[in-house]
Amino acid sequence: MPEIEKVMIVEGKSDKLKVKRVIKEPVDIICTNGTISQTKLDEFAENLYDKDVYILVDADESGEKLRRKLKRELPEASHLYIDKAYKEVASAPDHHVAEILFRSNIRVQTKFL
Template sequence: MDKVIVVEGISDKNRIAPLIAESVTILCTNGTVSATRLEELLLPFEGQDIIVLVDADKSGEKLRKLVKREFPEARHFYIDRSYKEVATTPLRILTDVLIAANVRVNNLLAEG
């Protein structure tokens, strides 16, 4: 099954993309989105494994709630609140989160 990872911004995408060792689509919502916009973004990926990895802040929580309502089949993964943003989370931690989400990772980068 194809995987889609939903992140908030381009810095989040740039942070996790090099860690991933399989073909995965990374979608940026570019901040908080409406239900309509979220549907436009995710509808083409319906039936795929939708993984949500957003910041541990207000806008991230808002987006998470919206995804839960519109796409209840999506799987949610969390970074520790102490890191606040996906973009500032240590690579080692992000690697663990990706592994937990059943995403193949590049082992060499995980050690850096």
């Protein structure tokens, strides 16, 4: 079985389900559950260095805090941003999430575009 090359880091389970629903290619989706320990960050940095890493977190204070931490540990990662009007990945419309992913060269279900 080929190894999955793309990894997406999201905050919660509902974010993961939202992304899973719109994508059309194998992407390893990791939930941080809003917070992340230094140990876990180090583990990410070690395990993800040769993969395409995408970070999609909520457009709120805790999401930005997490994004800053991840930026330090994973400087090569691509940062994806949802419109601040939706605040959370989980509450953003499917078509909005699909557009963000599509613009980052992640294959998505065409019905959402």
